[in-house]
Amino acid sequence: xxxxxxxxxxxxxxxxxxxxxxxxxxxxxxxxxxxxxxxxxxxxxxxxxxxxxxxxxxxxxxxxxxxxxxxxxxxxxxxxxxxxxxxxxxxxxxxxxxxxxxxxxxxxxxxxxxxxxxxxxxxxxxxxxxxxxxxxxxxxxxxxxxxxxxxxxxxxxxxxxxxxxxxxxxxxxxxxxxxxxxxxxxxxxxxxxxxxxxxxxxxxxxxxxxxxxxxxxxxxxxxxxxxxxxxxxxxxxxxxxxxxxxxxxxxxxxxxxxxxxxxxxxxxxxxxxxxxxxxxxx
Amino acid sequence: xxxxxxxxxxxxxxxxxxxxxxxxxxxxxxxxxxxxxxxxxxxxxxxxxxxxxxxxxxxxxxxxxxxxxxxxxxxxxxxxxxxxxxxxxxxxxxxxxxxxxxxxxxxxxxxxxxxxxxxxxxxxxxxxxxxxxxxxxxxxxxxxxxxxxxxxxxxxxxxxxxxxxxxxxxxxxxxxxxxxxxxxxxxxxxxxxxxxxxxxxxxxxxxxxxxxxxxxxxxxxxxxxxxxxxxxxxxxxxxxxxxxxxxxxxxxxxxxxxxxxxxxxxxxxxxxxxxxxxxxxxxxxxxxxxxxxxxxxxxxxxxxxxxxxxxxxxxxxxxxxxxxxxxxxxxxxxxxxxxxxxxxxxxxxxxxxxxxxxxxxxxxxxxxxxxxxxxxxxxxxxxxxxxxxxxxxxxxxxxxxxxxxxxxxxxxxxxxxxxxxxxxxxxxxxxxxxxxxxxxxxxxxxxxxxxxxxxxxxxxxxxxxxxxxxxxxxxxxxxxxxxxxxxxxxxxxxxxxxxxxxxxxxxxxxxxxxxxxxxxxxxxxxxxxxxxxxxxxxxxxxxxxxxxx
Numbered sequence: 017x018x019x020x021x022x023x024x025x026x027x028x029x030x031x032x033x034x035x036x037x038x039x040x041x042x043x044x045x046x047x048x049x050x051x052x053x054x055x056x057x058x059x060x061x062x063x064x065x066x067x068x069x070x071x072x073x074x075x076x077x078x079x080x081x082x083x084x085x086x087x088x089x090x091x092x093x094x095x096x097x098x099x100x101x102x103x104x105x106x107x108x109x110x111x112x113x114x115x116x117x118x119x120x121x122x123x124x125x126x127x128x129x130x131x132x133x134x135x136x137x138x139x140x141x142x143x144x145x146x147x148x149x150x151x152x153x154x155x156x157x158x159x160x161x162x163x164x165x166x167x168x169x170x171x172x173x174x175x176x177x178x179x180x181x182x183x184x185x186x187x188x189x190x191x192x193x194x195x196x197x198x199x200x201x202x203x204x205x206x207x208x209x210x211x212x213x214x215x216x217x218x219x220x221x222x223x224x225x226x227x228x229x230x231x232x233x234x235x236x237x238x239x240x241x242x243x244x245x246x247x248x249x250x251x252x253x254x255x256x257x258x259x260x261x262x263x264x265x266x267x268x269x270x271x272x273x274x275x276x277x278x279x280x281x282x283x284x285x286x287x288x289x290x291x292x293x294x295x296x297x298x
Numbered sequence: 299x300x301x302x303x304x305x306x307x308x309x310x311x312x313x314x315x316x317x318x319x320x321x322x323x324x325x326x327x328x329x330x331x332x333x334x335x336x337x338x339x340x341x342x343x344x345x346x347x348x349x350x351x352x353x354x355x356x357x358x359x360x361x362x363x364x365x366x367x368x369x370x371x372x373x374x375x376x377x378x379x380x381x382x383x384x385x386x387x388x389x390x391x392x393x394x395x396x397x398x399x400x401x402x403x404x405x406x407x408x409x410x411x412x413x414x415x416x417x418x419x420x421x422x423x424x425x426x427x428x429x430x431x432x433x434x435x436x437x438x439x440x441x442x443x444x445x446x447x448x449x450x451x452x453x454x455x456x457x458x459x460x461x462x463x464x465x466x467x468x469x470x471x472x473x474x475x476x477x478x479x480x481x482x483x484x485x486x487x488x489x490x491x492x493x494x495x496x497x498x499x500x501x502x503x504x505x506x507x508x509x510x511x512x513x514x515x516x517x518x519x520x521x522x523x524x525x526x527x528x529x530x531x532x533x534x535x536x537x538x539x540x541x542x543x544x545x546x547x548x549x550x551x552x553x554x555x556x557x558x559x560x561x562x563x564x565x566x567x568x569x570x571x572x573x574x575x576x577x578x579x580x581x582x583x584x585x586x587x588x589x590x591x592x593x594x595x596x597x598x599x600x601x602x603x604x605x606x607x608x609x610x611x612x613x614x615x616x617x618x619x620x621x622x623x624x625x626x627x628x629x630x631x632x633x634x635x636x637x638x639x640x641x642x643x644x645x646x647x648x649x650x651x652x653x654x655x656x657x658x659x660x661x662x663x664x665x666x667x668x669x670x671x672x673x674x675x676x677x678x679x680x681x682x683x684x685x686x687x688x689x690x691x692x693x694x695x696x697x698x699x700x701x702x703x704x705x706x707x708x709x710x711x712x713x714x715x716x717x718x719x720x721x722x723x724x725x726x727x728x729x730x731x732x733x734x735x736x737x738x739x740x741x742x743x744x745x746x747x748x749x750x751x752x753x754x755x756x757x758x759x760x761x762x763x764x765x766x767x768x769x770x771x772x773x774x775x776x777x778x779x780x781x782x783x784x785x786x787x788x789x790x791x792x793x794x795x796x797x798x799x800x801x802x803x804x805x806x807x808x809x810x811x812x813x814x815x816x817x818x819x820x821x822x823x824x825x826x827x828x829x830x831x832x833x834x835x836x837x838x839x840x841x842x843x844x845x846x847x
Binding site for chain 1: 489520524537538570710
């Protein structure tokens with residue numbers, strides 16, 4: 017078994033919710049490798065820019081450390097090019113729901129078989145504390161000292177509307193559940209997204225709040241679109257409400273990447289095709 | 299007659315472009331070489347579209363403004379182009395919609411009688427043209443059958459009606475030269491990329507590069523490649539880099555506005571050393587500019603776009619054959635040196651139609667990416683003499699492959715440590731020296747015309763055809779630069795040696811190439827700049843050069 021850690025020195029703040037995601041991912045990967053579900057060389061991790069993104073430096077697995085907002089298209093390309101790979105994208109809420117939102121919507125719309133794990137701490141951490149698309153109304157950040165004047169988006173509702181076929185929520189302080197949904201998301205064939213409520217202890221410490229509000233979904237029919245929508249709307253990321261954790265929606269649907277096969281074509285075959293085609297252009 | 303030009307004009311939606319190609323191919327059967335300039339505004343229906351089909355006994359890649367045959371589908375075509383008519387020019391006009399001196403053909407009436415679509419009036423007009431120049435029916439029929447897949451019988455019937463409606467006026471001689479294929483610059487780029495091993499083409503539609511997307515999408519199955527049109531140019535570029543990461547060769551295409559969106563990905567390509575080829579079809583700008591017209595306004599942008607310092611290859615081919623050549627080289631270099639490579643085109647090149655003689659084009663020598671020898675631990679950014687790190691691709695059970703947009707160590711893990719930062723920056727930049735060395739053996743700068751002339755017409759990119767022709771007409775030397783980055787300073791010195799006067803010709807308002815070479819100490823005496831979106835015609839440039847002498 018390959019050592020999953022690297023020599024990179026971890027630079028997350030003590031108590032950061034990202035540790036929980038890192039540990040959950042390590043556990044899931046170990047299970048996947050040991051269970052023979054996927055060899056380690058077939059896993060590719062993609063991350064954006066932000067505190068979340070450092071996770072790829074801490075994992076001794078193939079990785080593409082991309083740029084802010086651009087996790088999804090990189091992950092999509094890798095899956096289209098080599099469909100037997102498992103591609104896991106890590107992105108922050110600013111990254112996936114802000115700068116890179118168009119890509120996320122299109123990936124969901126295409127139902128491309130990749131997994132997006134969103135480290136949603138509802139604040140920009142690495143740029144030292146500004147509001148994000150999921151910060152509550154009135155959030156006082158360094159760019160909005162008097163509080164924001166806009167409501168947050170509910171990313172899960174947006175993903176459901178966009179065509180995602182696996183939608184779940186985890187919480188960095190509920191490890192077992194987090195691990196389970198991450199594994200289920202990775203094993204799902206189609207576009208899967210897990211919104212992980214991950215706490216930024218330095219700029220937006222919501223541990224106490226979440227600890228009071230979260231509950232695990234039980235007896236929820238995740239194959240029913242309307243029921244999923246109802247559960248997703250229970251908490252709008254703004255007003256006080258119970259915060260459900262687990263799988264909201266799951267559906268089998270044709271995947272985008274299977275429509276493509278990237279073939280090997282020799283140089284001589286290529287030249288032959290070109291000459292043949294040119295004959296038709298006389 | 300050594301050459302003649304045919305102008306066909308009508309409204310957008312009249313199929314002028316396709317009609318121009320048919321005409322060129324018909325005369326191609328008689329051994330005439332062709333170049334087509336296609337002019338159209340940015341709209342779908344209406345407006346005025348025209349094609350100038352220039353036919354010559356020699357190879358050409360420029361148009362002239364002297365029209366010998368005018369095919370007018372409407373009155374606008376008669377009115378807008380009558381000043382271009384040569385002496386004894388023949389006008390064939392749609393007598394149902396226009397008035398002119400010449401041969402009237404009732405195109406609307408014939409189309410109606412044959413229950414045909416309006417667009418098929420082209421077939422009728424082409425029939426009349428062929429008869430007017432005493433062309434045999436068999437040649438027309440052969441070209442129609444080869445090029446028209448829909449309603450061929452109806453199209454032939456219409457052509458026959460047009461053919462029979464007029465009588466022969468002049469005779470166009472035929473020669474024994476073999477007919478050459480006619481391709482657009484974009485098609486030439488497409489087959490160049492494909493020949494060199496392209497796996498995937500990714501683009502968001504944007505004129506003048508859209509026709510490359512259309513061409514490769516239509517040919518994707520035949521070629522066995524993947525063509526993707528994603529959500530935006532940002533997505534385009536990042537998809538391409540994802541493909542490159544797993545060892546699949548990708549190219550992207552756009553124009554300036556889309557390239558703006560690609561620049562963050564361009565910089566990522568430089569930092570993460572992920573190969574990509576970018577086809578940049580320039581426009582007259584700024585901003586949306588003139589979408590369907592031509593300009594050389596993005597040279598300095600292509601050379602400088604994106605943050606940070608990294609090596610890039612930039613080539614501006616002069617015609618379709620060069621486009622085929624440099625597209626192959628761009629893909630080869632991108633992968634050999636693990637850098638972004640840009641093909642700088644414009645509407646003149648991308649959408650102009652050129653004869654294409656694949657047998658006469660020198661094939662660039664193949665160059666393969668450097669692969670990992672499988673000894674020791676794999677390091678994606680292993681230090682090396684040339685700056686090039688050997689590659690392996692996912693999945694490889696013996697390697698963990700990490701690429702990174704942050705500054706990184708040899709293994710690909712983020713670092714801010716000062717020695718490693720310098721080591722890695724030097725490693726990446728060192729590749730340029732080897733790229734320049736490699737370019738020694740490539741025709742980066744070519745000279746034409748009177749090589750002993752002390753007056754030089756200096757140009758780059760798609761002005762090659764018109765500059766060479768004017769130089770030949772005036773007994774001057776033309777120097778055409780095809781590679782803009784890395785800049786081949788010594789080769790330019792040699793090409794300009796002994797010159798008394800250098801006249802630089804560009805399709806932009808500020809002389810971007812002149813500014814580029816001034817940084818290397820080159821001075822030009824005169825600039826001839828044209829930036830109205832229209833390419834130079836041979837006569838127009840010749841007159842301007844005469845004045846500048």
